[in-house]
Amino acid sequence: MALFAQLNNNTISNVLVIPDVEGAHGDAFCAVTLGLGGIWIPCESAAVGDIYDPETGEIHPPEPPELAPTDPALSDPLPLTEPST
Numbered sequence: 020m021a022l023f024a025q026l027n028n029n030t031i032s033n034v035l036v037i038p039d040v041e042g043a044h045g046d047a048f049c050a051v052t053l054g055l056g057g058i059w060i061p062c063e064s065a066a067v068g069d070i071y072d073p074e075t076g077e078i079h080p081p082e083p084p085e086l087a088p089t090d091p092a093l094s095d096p097l098p099l100t101e102p103s104t
Contacts, residue, residue: 021045024065024078026058031069031078034062 023045025033033055037045046059060071065078072079 022062022065023049023059024062024069024071025049025055026060026071029071029073030081031065031067031071032057034065034067035059 020036021039023035023037024031025035035049035053037048045061049055049059050057062078066080068081069078070081071077
């Protein structure tokens with residue numbers, strides 16, 4: 020089996036496992052034969068949302084989003100109280 024990833028602005032938008040018989044021409048198999056269009060690249064592992072670096076040919080997870088600054092008043096946990104009986 021061969022793994023192929025579809026690119027959309029260097030972001031993985033789809034991942035398919037195809038038969039080895041089609042592996043040599045997997046990009047055309049995915050785009051034309053299956054009618055999915057787009058740009059397909061062979062890969063060893065990929066997930067939707069991963070980023071493809073065309074300069075190195077590597078696929079890596081996206082950078083985590085920056086966390087919004089928090090209000091220091093909200094960062095203190097609420098005091099624990101004993102339940103009333």
